[in-house]
Amino acid sequence: MAGVPASLSGRDVGSFAYLTVKDRIPQILTKVIDTLHRHKSEFFAKHGEEGVEAEKKAISLLSKLRNELQTDKPIIPLVEKFVDTDIWNQYLEYQQSLINESDGKSRWFYSPWLFVECYMYRRIHEAIIQSPPINYFDVFKESKEQNFYESQESIIALCTHLQQLITTIEDLDENQLKDEFFKLLQISLWGNKCDLSLSGGESHSQKTDVVNSLEDLKPFILVNDVEHLWSLLTNCKKTREKPSVISVYIVLDNSGFELVTDLILANFLLSSKLATEVHFYGKMIPWFVSDTTIHDFNWLIEQVKHANHKWMSKCGADWEDYIKMGKWVYHDHIFWTLPHEYCAMPQVAPDLYAELQKAHLILFKGDLNYRKLTGDRKWEFSVPFHQALNGFHPAPLCAIRTLKAEIQVGLQPGQGEQLMASEPSWWTTGKYGIFQYDGPL
Numbered sequence: 001m002a003g004v005p006a007s008l009s010g011r012d013v014g015s016f017a018y019l020t021v022k023d024r025i026p027q028i029l030t031k032v033i034d035t036l037h038r039h040k041s042e043f044f045a046k047h048g049e050e051g052v053e054a055e056k057k058a059i060s061l062l063s064k065l066r067n068e069l070q071t072d073k074p075i076i077p078l079v080e081k082f083v084d085t086d087i088w089n090q091y092l093e094y095q096q097s098l099i100n101e102s103d104g105k106s107r108w109f110y111s112p113w114l115f116v117e118c119y120m121y122r123r124i125h126e127a128i129i130q131s132p133p134i135n136y137f138d139v140f141k142e143s144k145e146q147n148f149y150e151s152q153e154s155i156i157a158l159c160t161h162l163q164q165l166i167t168t169i170e171d172l173d174e175n176q177l178k179d180e181f182f183k184l185l186q187i188s189l190w191g192n193k194c195d196l197s198l199s200g201g202e203s204h205s206q207k208t209d210v211v212n213s214l215e216d217l218k219p220f221i222l223v224n225d226v227e228h229l230w231s232l233l234t235n236c237k238k239t240r241e242k243p244s245v246i247s248v249y250i251v252l253d254n255s256g257f258e259l260v261t262d263l264i265l266a267n268f269l270l271s272s273k274l275a276t277e278v279h280f281y282g283k284m285i286p287w288f289v290s291d292t293t294i295h296d297f298n299w300l301i302e303q304v305k306h307a308n309h310k311w312m313s314k315c316g317a318d319w320e321d322y323i324k325m326g327k328w329v330y331h332d333h334i335f336w337t338l339p340h341e342y343c344a345m346p347q348v349a350p351d352l353y354a355e356l357q358k359a360h361l362i363l364f365k366g367d368l369n370y371r372k373l374t375g376d377r378k379w380e381f382s383v384p385f386h387q388a389l390n391g392f393h394p395a396p397l398c399a400i401r402t403l404k405a406e407i408q409v410g411l412q413p414g415q416g417e418q419l420m421a422s423e424p425s426w427w428t429t430g431k432y433g434i435f436q437y438d439g440p441l
């Protein structure tokens with residue numbers, strides 16, 4: 001593509017992309033194989049011998065995948081028919097066409113990191129759907145649930161905070177409401193520290209009291225455009241003619257604690273009347289270990305509703321009502337688990353692009369969304385976010401992400417270089433975060 005920098009790739013030895021392809025991805029695959037092993041008796045109980053045979057088949061497909069990766073074999077087409085198989089295989093051909101090497105084959109270490117990492121998760125899904133009757137099995141379900149259970153105390157603290165806030169919300173003046181909005185945005189930002197793919201699928205739950213840590217974490221917000229979000233939504237609120245709609249779309253990332261923080265924010269948007277509808281976008285297949293599927297979304301709300309805590313269960317009951325009333329709408333679309341950068345959305349998924357154009361504001365949660373927004377490319381730190389979006393402007397949008405990949409744009413001159421000099425791993429550990437807005441000011 002003309003005018004855009006090269007993709008991050010495992011070919012850059014020593015880079016975070018390289019280390020991910022070399023170490024983290026095989027580690028995740030090993031964990032997936034282990035998970036299947038551990039469920040053998042469950043498969044037997046449910047499906048008899050057929051279940052055990054299916055488990056063996058899935059494991060052998062995944063072991064083959066791990067071997068392909070570790071020996072840097074060519075990336076091969078998908079074989080099992082699924083809604084996105086043809087799009088994937090076309091994309092594989094496209095990637096191959098970009099290669100000038102002698103054998104012209106995409107390889108794990110040589111190809112763009114975003115592409116091979118997405119491909120790995122798609123191949124895990126393929127191994128599962130090729131293994132009926134266990135083709136429904138979510139290999140990451142256990143870790144997502146564990147993350148939720150281990151974050152119980154923080155979840156209770158958040159639900160209590162929200163419910164107390166709601167009881168006084170009518171009495172708050174503009175500034176107080178704005179402060180509360182900013183707090184809940186920050187909670188949702190730091191909730192993104194809890195993804196499970198950075199830790200190779202190891203438990204990474206929230207154990208500290210986030211609400212009271214916000215002030216200490218503020219210095220780690222490198223780009224903070226929250227004022228723009230406030231102006232945008234309060235303007236919508238002031239100018240709207242009743243009974244019109246203000247809709248905020250949240251492109252979700254991880255289930256477990258992060259999802260709770262997103263739902264708390266979504267609840268506040270309705271309670272404060274900053275929005276009248278919230279639309280959530282999740283993944284159609286298990287993805288990057290902890291990403292939210294419809295099952296995770298429903299499961300989590302059910303858990304919150306049945307919690308043995310007054311404010312937590314109140315939250316769950318309210319959330320269920322929002323869904324019933326259509327104030328909260330969950331959507332999924334296969335585009336979110338394709339390898340394409342978001343600037344390709346108008347061509348690859350025009351229906352989704354048209355849907356997003358209806359939003360007053362779109363919040364993109366998490367690191368992977370940021371990588372896809374910016375094409376996962378080696379942009380200079382000071383390149384404007386608008387430019388890195390490369391034509392993707394469906395509606396005003398904001399990336400809310402803790403940094404877990406070597407990519408960041410829109411920094412002040414010298415800011416990235418300074419961080420680089422003092423703390424070389426600043427952009428891969430999740431310690432720093434951003435609210436980066438693109439849209440009318």
Ligand SMILES: O=P(O)(O)OC[C@H]1O[C@](O)(CO)[C@@H](O)[C@@H]1O
Nearest residue numbers: 020195197198366367368404405
């Ligand atoms: O859940 P998030 O915030 O999208 O993070 C996932 C990130 O973690 C990593 O898997 C770590 O390798 C990145 O590849 C990816 O961008």
Ligand SMILES: [Mn+2]
Nearest residue numbers: 195253254288
């Ligand atoms: Mn994720």
